[in-house]
Structure formats: C-alpha cells, structure tokens
Amino acid sequence: MAFLKENINTVNMINIKKIIAALFIIFLCIINNIDIISANETNANYKIRKGTFVKVIVPIEFSTLTSDIEDEIWFINSQDMYIYETKVIPENTKFYGEIEDLREPVQGRDGAIKIKINKMITPDKRVYKIKGHIYSDNDNYLGGKQTSTVYYRKVPHYSQRLKPFLQAAPLNVLEMGRHTVIKPGAELFLIIEEDIEVK
16 A cells, blocks of 8 residues: 555656646747747838828028038937837937928018938937938928018999998019028928838
C-alpha cells in the first residue's frame, strides 16, 4: 500500500512538473510574440494620405515686399499628428519649401504669395521628400484680396411717396493694393498633395 502511494505521488510530481514546464513555454511564446509585435509596430510604415492638412506656424516674417520667387522658407508644425495611436509627425517637425509665385500689389488687388513645400525634417533628423502647398482658398495664394472702392458718384433716386434722394453708387475705381505680410506666429495650413510614407 505504501509502495502504491509512493508511485502515485511520483506520478503526480511528474505531471505537475510537466504542467509547469508547459506553462513556462507558453509564457515565453507570449513574451516573444509581444516583442515581435512591438518591433513590427515600431518599424511599420504609415501613409499620410494626399489631402491631409497639417497646422503649421510661421517662424520668420515674410512678405510680397521683402521676398522673391525661389526664396527658401520654412514652417514648424504646432502639434503631434497621429495615425491611430502612432505618432507620425512629431511636434516641432520642420517643413521646408520655396516661394513658387509672387504677385506685386496693383490697383484693385493686394499682393499675393504662393508657397510650395518639398521637404519635412522631424526632430530626430528623419528627412522625407514631400509635395504640398501652404493652403488658401484663393488657389493657395496668401493675400490677393480685392481692395475697396475709391470713388463714388451720386445717383438721384425718385419715389412717388418720398422726396428725391441721392445714393452713392461705386465707380469701378479701386484703391491701390497693399503688400501682403505674414507675421511670425501666424498659423497656416499645409495641404499634402501626394501620399507620404513615414516610419
């Protein structure tokens, strides 16, 4: 009887050791799988899609008075940008570009400036070629507003119930336009015009 109990205890100990070993192997597999997933997530590529807007800040003043076509210009993004839970454009990433077109002020219209963006550099020095523009609803020109009317002529109006009165009617003569100045700290939007693959 004692021999039988001893054999049962031995079998139980062997089974417990096998269970512990199996659990340990499962645990190792889970840990290794988590490491693989994490590595894949950190090395994964993400696409910032065409048409995405990025808010940027102007660091240095520029204007239609002081700038020329092809002058280099740069901006800083004001906040982290995420795809799902992954940060794809960190805060303080710099966007570099150049003045693509510049229109001097003329009578009736303010000066206007168009900026294309061609490079993005993250704070950890990753460089990406990109295609984009500083956005505006005026075909991506900053400025270019129509000026006010300078001259009016008096036009008489008659009514059966009221005495005749004069109304000022604008002539087609507008003020001379002003230079467009973009001050430091101004917030603008960059529109991305081609997908960007980032890590």
